[in-house]
Each structure stands twice: as C-alpha cells, then as structure tokens.
Amino acid sequence: MKQNIISKTILVAFLLLISIFGTTEIVKAFPDLIPLPDDFRPEGIALGRGTSFFVGSLSEGAIYKGDLRTGEGEILVPTQTGRTAVGLAVDLRTNYLFVAGGTTGEAYIYDAATGANIAQYQLTTEDPTFVQDVVVTRTAAYFTDSFRPYIYRVPLSNSGDLPSNDVEEIFLGGDFDFTDMAFNTNGIDATSDGASLVIVHSYEKKLYKVDPNTGVSVEIDLGGALLPNGDGILLDGLKLYVVQNRLNQISVVQLEPGLISGEVVTAITDPDFRIPTTIAKFGRYLYAVNARLDVSGGSDIEYEVVQVLKN
Secondary structure, eight states: OOHHHHHHHHHHHHHHHHHHOHHHHOOSSSSSSSEEOOOOEEEEEEEOOOTEEEEEEEETTTTEEEEEETTOOOEEEEOTTOOOOSSSSEEETEEEEEOOOOOTOEEEEEETTTTTTTEEEEEEOOOOOEEEEEEOOOOOEEEETTTEEEEEEEEOOOOOOOOOOOOOOOOOOETTTOOOSOEEEEEEETTSSSOOOHHHEEETTEEEEETTOOOOOOOOTTTTOOOOTTTEEEEEETTTEEEEEEGTTTEEEEEEESSSSOOOOOOEOOTTTTSEEEEEEETTTEEEOOOTTOOOOOOOOOOEEEEEEOO
C-alpha cells in the first residue's frame, strides 16, 4: 500500500510539472549546442550505440567521441600522421567506425569503443581523389569520391565482419553527370534494406538514386528545383535531409515511393549554424556539425554540434 501511495505521489508531481512547464521542457534534456575541441576542423558525424556520437577531423584524422545527453566527450582517436577524416558511419553490429579518408584515397576502420585501428583500405591510387562520405548497409560499406565517377564497395558478412578480398570499384553510370576538376559526388545514404543508395551531386546541385550493385544512377526529379552547396545527406523513410553548407540550412525533400521524384518542401535554419556539413539523427532531432569552412583554423577557433528539431 505504501509503495502505491509513493508511486501515485510521483505521478501527480510529474503531471503538475507538465502543467506548469509543458511537455517540451520536461522531456527535452539534451543540450542544444555541443562544443568540440578548439581548432578541431570537424567535418563528418555519426551516431553510435546509446547516446554516443563521433566527429572526425580534417586535420590528421583525429576522432572525437561525445555523448548527446551530457554534451561531454573526449578524443577517441588521436591525430594520425598522413590521415584525414571526412564522412563517418558506425556499424552497430560490430561497433566499427568507418571513416572516409579524403585525398588519401583510403578508408579507415576503428573500434568505436577503444579507438583501436581495425583495418585500412586503399580504395584508389588515382589522382585526384577525395573519398568523401560513407554509408554502411547490411552487406557492405559504400564510399563516395568527389573527384572520380565511382563509388567504392567494401563487402561485409552478415555479422559485419570485414572482407579479406579486394575493394570493389563501381562506375556511376546512367543519368550521372561527371565533371572533371569539379566537386561531384558528396553525401551518401541508403534505404533501410540497402537496395538503393541516394547521393547528392555538389556541382550539378542534384540528387541521384543509385543501384548499389551496378552503379546505374537515376536523377531524382525535383520539379526543376536545385540544391546548391549540397553536402551531407540523411534518408529517413521517404524524407531526405540535405545539408547545404554555405547556405547555412538543411533542405527537406519529400520523396515519392520508388525514390525517382520528390519535392523540396522546406528548409531548416538555426542562428547557431556556421557552415554545417553533415548531420545525424537521434529521435526527433538532427545534429549538424559546424565545419566553419570560411576560416583557416587556429588555436582559438571554436566548433560545435548543433541540435535542431526535425521537420
């Protein structure tokens, strides 16, 4: 009986708080702005197990691991001479962190718990190259290259084990339009079943649906709308979020079933945006990395992760 009285008292107190402050004030406990180390030069973000998140540095490939709930964190992977970290993705099956290696033409895989080096893959030896972003599906990790008309496939076992065989290079054909010496493919994501990929073309300001097996690409018809400064993307069912870095906004694209057409329905902005590049999703919120591409770096340059409500 005493336990029931205590439980009812707690419930009454909780309902009273809701009536006074509203549900948003009670439920929303995560910080709106999460600081990153000064002069970190962040670019990519990925969520891990629980409320953990990871941000990579363009400066010698360091990886920062933080907590969305507390806003606190620390360096997981220290600077790695000769490396860089652009797009990131976590495979929750193995807790491996996949990292796109930019101009190195490489991919790196770390243990997301300890930061230990698990594997390194030379995706291409061609020059120029910029391995830009990565998405992990049940069967493979796919990497984009902004300076080459290819995606790279690192096959995975059903349990997420890494391959012993070579990386596959898949030519982007079909509607995909490649321009020499321009920033082409940027962000990448996949449908929940891994049957289709979606990529954004920074130079053409367009979206493409890509067959992950053949590389055949179909331009997603947006009714003539373009997406300038397209960077990281996030596919959430039939809703696609596209970061437009120097525009300081995230465009929301409502896709039709089949992913070959859609409509840009709105844009998410925030006064804390300072050239965001990539995003991750947790519950009702998006988390965007302020890359601050308009500054060259320095010990006093501040960077952060910005929380915004999904639209």
